[in-house]
Amino acid sequence: MPLFVMRKENMVLPKKPHAEHEKTPVVRLVEVTVEHEGQRLDNFLLRLCKGVPKSHIYKAVRGGEVRINKGRVSPDVKLKLGDMVRVPPMRLPTPNQTQHVPAAEFPVVFEDEGLLVIDKPAGVAVHGGSGVSFGVIEQLRMARPDAKFLELAHRLDRDTSGLLLIAKKRNALLGLHEMFREGLGHKHYFALVEGDWVNDRQHIKLNLAKWTTQSGERRVKVDPQGQASHTIVSKVKRFGEFSLVDAELRTGRTHQIRVHLAASGFPIVGDDKYGQDDTKDRFRLLGFNRMFLHAHRLDMPHPITKDPLILTAPLPSACELILATLEQRAGK
Known part of the structure; x- marks a missing residue:
């Protein structure tokens, strides 16, 4: 079973994409499957949009760009099986903007x-x-x-x-x-x-x-x-x-x-x-x-x-x- 079922809307593709970072971002509709039922929306998006700064993701949710079943939601809402999550275009940061996360263990x-x-x-x-x-x-x-x-x-x-x-x-x-x-x-x-x-x-x-x-x-x-x-x-x-x-x-x-x-x-x-x-x-x-x-x-x-x-x-x-x-x- 796939982790995500995706349907693309308003897709605009460049004629000749030469690299991954050159692709034009698109709006996606992502259906929540059993693998992610009960997960918080912010955690779901952080995994789905790997590489996108977390501040961008939280701003998109609070600004109403991210929606569940066409309704505005908060970052801590719990996902339900079959929910349709609207994920807006989010550009990856340029290499010099990428924040290094140091590995760490805790007691x-x-x-x-x-x-x-x-x-x-x-x-x-x-x-x-x-x-x-x-x-x-x-x-x-x-x-x-x-x-x-x-x-x-x-x-x-x-x-x-x-x-x-x-x-x-x-x-x-x-x-x-x-x-x-x-x-x-x-x-x-x-x-x-x-x-x-x-x-x-x-x-x-x-x-x-x-x-x-x-x-x-x-x-x-x-x-x-x-x-x-x-x-x-x-x-x-x-x-x-x-x-x-x-x-x-x-x-x-x-x-x-x-x-x-x-x-x-x-x-x-x-x-x-x-x-x-x-x-x-x-x-x-x-x-x-x-x-x-x-x-x-x-x-x-x-x-x-x-x-x-x-x-x-x-x-x-x-x-x-x-x-x-x-x-x-x-x-x-």
């Missing part, structure tokens, strides 16, 4: 034939796009050229460290998506927040909606008309004016933990979108130059075997050092 927490779990460092994007030329997934593909399938199962913000799931088989990816939809996985994050968190356990249920600033930056805000969102926050340790908490995601909205904590009056230390600038500056003077949010534990069934997995990633040394500093200052 492996768990790996078998279908699943790879890594401990992602802070400051590294999970994928290219939105001003980033490449991310974890592109570097892993370069480091593992024989891997036939490597796809992100979820996302972490660039400044968030910790557990990141990558599917090595299509059935593993679909199994992970189903697991997240049904709420079978329990994802826990450590966050250092500003303020004295006194409750042992608190449920935060605030609807969230995406919005765009005047400068074009995408953000998330609390909005009664937004998507239902649920975070369970547990106290771990108090340091006077700062607290270490465990945040368990019961839904998986963009920036959910960051916005829920900030809206509750406890912004995350180092958060450049929803945190306090003066607090960020104070911690920079102490040598801490990141957001303190770390995906430290994931309890879940294996997406293929269904065996229970308990995956953990220790706090990075920078986070451990700043906690030791706060504990010393708090006199505990």
Whole structure:
């Protein structure tokens, strides 16, 4: 079975194409087959349009040039069997514009034939796009050229460290998506927040909606008309004016933990979108130059075997050092 079924529209061919890069780009209609059912549109296009800068692909989707069944869509929409994807003409970059992607491996927490779990460092994007030329997934593909399938199962913000799931088989990816939809996985994050968190356990249920600033930056805000969102926050340790908490995601909205904590009056230390600038500056003077949010534990069934997995990633040394500093200052 072919991976793609293509039908060409508005094709204009040069009379004598001498090289691949001289061909005039054409509009294509691509039918989604079972091999790509459930895949995100952006990942689908990145594979289909190899060599095209990721920024061009995201711009085409957001500009309405890419459509599914003639309708405008977002980059993160999931493809369905039989969907017709309109792919506009996209020119390959000239050789001197091609961005080199360095191969890289990351600390492996768990790996078998279908699943790879890594401990992602802070400051590294999970994928290219939105001003980033490449991310974890592109570097892993370069480091593992024989891997036939490597796809992100979820996302972490660039400044968030910790557990990141990558599917090595299509059935593993679909199994992970189903697991997240049904709420079978329990994802826990450590966050250092500003303020004295006194409750042992608190449920935060605030609807969230995406919005765009005047400068074009995408953000998330609390909005009664937004998507239902649920975070369970547990106290771990108090340091006077700062607290270490465990945040368990019961839904998986963009920036959910960051916005829920900030809206509750406890912004995350180092958060450049929803945190306090003066607090960020104070911690920079102490040598801490990141957001303190770390995906430290994931309890879940294996997406293929269904065996229970308990995956953990220790706090990075920078986070451990700043906690030791706060504990010393708090006199505990």
